[in-house]
Amino acid sequence: MSPVSDADVPALSDLLDGLRVVSIPLRTRFRGIDHREIAYLAGPSGYGEFAPFLEYQPPEAARWLASAIEAAYEEWPAAVRETVAVNATVPAVDAAEVPAVLARYDGCTTAKVKVAESGHHPADDLARVAEVRNVLGADGLIRVDANGGWSVEEAAASLERLAAYGLEYAEQPCATVEELVELRTLLAHRGIEVRIAADESIRKAEDPLRVARLGAADIAVVKVAPLGGVRAALSVAQECGLPIVVSSALDSSVGIAAGLALAAALPSLDHACGLGTVELLEGDVTTDRLVPHAGSLHVRRPEVSPELLDRWTAAPERVQWWQERVTACHQVLTQA
The missing domain is CATH 3.20.20.120 (Enolase-like C-terminal domain)
Structure with missing residues (x-):
């Protein structure tokens, strides 16, 4: 299942320029973790969330990147309920x-x-x-x-x-x-x-x-x-x-x-x-x-x-890890 075409994928440099990574503690341990790491893409439509669980490999995680790109760069369908x-x-x-x-x-x-x-x-x-x-x-x-x-x-x-x-x-x-x-x-x-x-x-x-x-x-x-x-x-x-x-x-x-x-x-x-x-x-x-x-x-x-993004900012080595993950998933999408 290919979620997005090559033509719809922004340049990697654009994604990385607007990337923010946070680590937010959980109230209760969930799925074996006590902190949730989340990366955000900034685009013309707002922020998109990219947060596949850490064990997901690029072929699967790339779908999550496609979703974040859609949120940051496109418009969602019209709502029929409030x-x-x-x-x-x-x-x-x-x-x-x-x-x-x-x-x-x-x-x-x-x-x-x-x-x-x-x-x-x-x-x-x-x-x-x-x-x-x-x-x-x-x-x-x-x-x-x-x-x-x-x-x-x-x-x-x-x-x-x-x-x-x-x-x-x-x-x-x-x-x-x-x-x-x-x-x-x-x-x-x-x-x-x-x-x-x-x-x-x-x-x-x-x-x-x-x-x-x-x-x-x-x-x-x-x-x-x-x-x-x-x-x-x-x-x-x-x-x-x-x-x-x-x-x-x-x-x-x-x-x-x-x-x-x-x-x-x-x-x-x-x-x-x-x-x-x-x-x-x-x-x-x-x-x-x-x-x-x-x-x-x-x-x-x-x-x-912006203040809350700063408050929950992840450690530099985790930010780098997510940058590398975005890069690997971006490659999957552009080769689809």
Whole structure:
């Protein structure tokens, strides 16, 4: 999947001239990290966020650069809604920490709960989800996210236990598309009524529409940066034919604004979106942080603060690392 043509890629010198890199601490350890490093590109349309996780290699990370270029140099599609409902995100914390995590998300009645984390026991997942249900009450919606961490049999067994707490859906319970197909069949055979959402099987795939063609999921989770930008993600969302949940990748408000632009442009949007993750960060690069109020985000693009960019500036050796990463990804895009 090539997200951008050579003709659309600015000169490398232009990207590096406007590059800023920050390191923002997390409130809770997430995906094995306690600081989020983010690079920003400055362009005529504003700032674009470039923050593929550190282990992603240039062929995959280049899509994230294409998304940042789009944000900095182009215009996003027209919005058809002014607000977007969002979910709270509960990392793989002890059950006792759940109330404090959920308290950060003003008015959110849907929660995504991380499960299948390395080093955690299934009983930990069960206790975490049980406490989320206790805090949200009977009317709250709970979705779990395994990030592909279960085998098919582990997923079926875990979801049978977790289903007792009422699940809206399970996100990426297994790693591959084929496993998702097998899992859906097994759940139906066992009478376990849990819908399946695909995330990594879309955003990390060369063919993001394969999930829909093979009937591997009931819901598609779509993220802007890994798919190469708002317009590319909108195309995938429209072509897959599944209900859409727009989500983020531990973004600052700059990246969340791109996710909001996608959610605002979708013809229909029936589920709360995973765009409340700014609450996982201790800081931001804008004073107009995109955090939920009354369970929703107002669609907008906040102004970036030069003072906050300075406050969170990364160490010089990390800035150099990101400059080299932009260079490698730029090469991928210009050779596509």
